[in-house]
Amino acid sequence: MNEFLDGELSMRRAETLEQHLAGCECCAEFAGDLRRAIATCRRLGRVALPRAVQARARQRVRDLLAGHSRG
Amino acid sequence: MRAQEVAWRFSALVCGGSDDAEDVMQDALLRTYSHVGRIREPNAFKSWLYRTVRNACLMKRRRRVNEPKHMDPIGDLLPTPEGVRAMQVPDPGLGPEALAINARLRQRLHHALKGLPPSYRIVVFLRDIEGLSTREVAEVVATSEANVKQRLHRGRLFLRKALAEPPRLPYTAPPAASISRSR
Numbered sequence: 001m002n003e004f005l006d007g008e009l010s011m012r013r014a015e016t017l018e019q020h021l022a023g024c025e026c027c028a029e030f031a032g033d034l035r036r037a038i039a040t041c042r043r044l045g046r047v048a049l050p051r052a053v054q055a056r057a058r059q060r061v062r063d064l065l066a067g068h069s070r071g
Numbered sequence: 072m073r074a075q076e077v078a079w080r081f082s083a084l085v086c087g088g089s090d091d092a093e094d095v096m097q098d099a100l101l102r103t104y105s106h107v108g109r110i111r112e113p114n115a116f117k118s119w120l121y122r123t124v125r126n127a128c129l130m131k132r133r134r135r136v137n138e139p140k141h142m143d144p145i146g147d148l149l150p151t152p153e154g155v156r157a158m159q160v161p162d163p164g165l166g167p168e169a170l171a172i173n174a175r176l177r178q179r180l181h182h183a184l185k186g187l188p189p190s191y192r193i194v195v196f197l198r199d200i201e202g203l204s205t206r207e208v209a210e211v212v213a214t215s216e217a218n219v220k221q222r223l224h225r226g227r228l229f230l231r232k233a234l235a236e237p238p239r240l241p242y243t244a245p246p247a248a249s250i251s252r253s254r
Contacts, residue, residue: 002224008205037231038199044177045184045200049079057075057097061104 005035074103074120077201081124084184085196091131098131099124121197121211176234183233191226198223 003009004017021028078099082092102123110116184192197208198219205223209216 002220002227006205033231033235034227037227037234040176040180040234041195041199041230042202044173044180045084045196047080047083047181049076053079053093053096054075056093057100060097061100064101065104 001031001034005031005038075100077120078103078124080200081121081196082128084181084200085125085189085193086128086131095124095127095131099127102127117203118207118210121201121203122213125193125211179234180230183230186233187226187229191222191229194219194222195226195230199227 001017004014009017021031075096078096079092082095082099086092086095099120103120106119106123107116110119184195187195193212194208197203197211198205203211205216205219208223209219212219
């Protein structure tokens with residue numbers, strides 16, 4: 001099922017599965033749920049980098065580089 | 072691809088999103104800045120960066136326990152004719168009216184990711200959030216593609232269940248007036 005949803009199934013096997021899903025409500029709903037879960041990950045999964053965290057990280061790298069150049 | 076953002080996402084979502092996330096991100100960035108000059112291929116850098124953040128995570132995790140306390144048996148997550156309708160994963164909607172719904176759904180997704188066993192969480196994160204191919208995920212996690220597919224399958228089943236479950240509302244005590252009336 002996952003290979004099908006990821007587009008990694010061969011055309012012949014994908015067609016067979018599609019035919020099954022067309023006639024099986026249980027599997028069709030299951031596939032729909034998995035598809036929505038994947039879509040949720042892709043659309044909403046990424047977290048933004050807070051500016052304060054970014055600034056602290058940059059400062060730490062600058063400090064490190066300054067230490068190297070002094071050493 | 073910006074190394075800082077990748078490192079932060081990985082730290083925040085895969086390492087458990089605790090106070091350690093910032094430390095992990097900074098450790099990974101320091102290693103990146105130290106070694107970036109030796110990497111010639113852009114594609115190699117991508118895998119290298121994810122591996123570096125992963126290693127920084129593992130170093131941090133060795134100092135604490137981060138495993139979920141409870142795991143549902145995998146059989147309970149598979150569909151049955153009776154059970155499949157009990158679950159309904161919400162659809163991330165489009166348009167401005169969906170913003171509030173999406174904010175809640177994002178919160179549930181992050182909560183669900185944190186509830187995944189770490190070996191599944193990292194695969195779901197790399198494949199479904201970062202968009203790496205199965206082969207790239209296998210390189211980063213240092214395992215076979217077959218193993219990645221198996222973990223991804225199980226991780227998605229957990230995620231499906233977690234996203235379908237109604238969110239648990241926080242307990243709120245009844246107002247004082249209703250308590251005194253009931254006496």
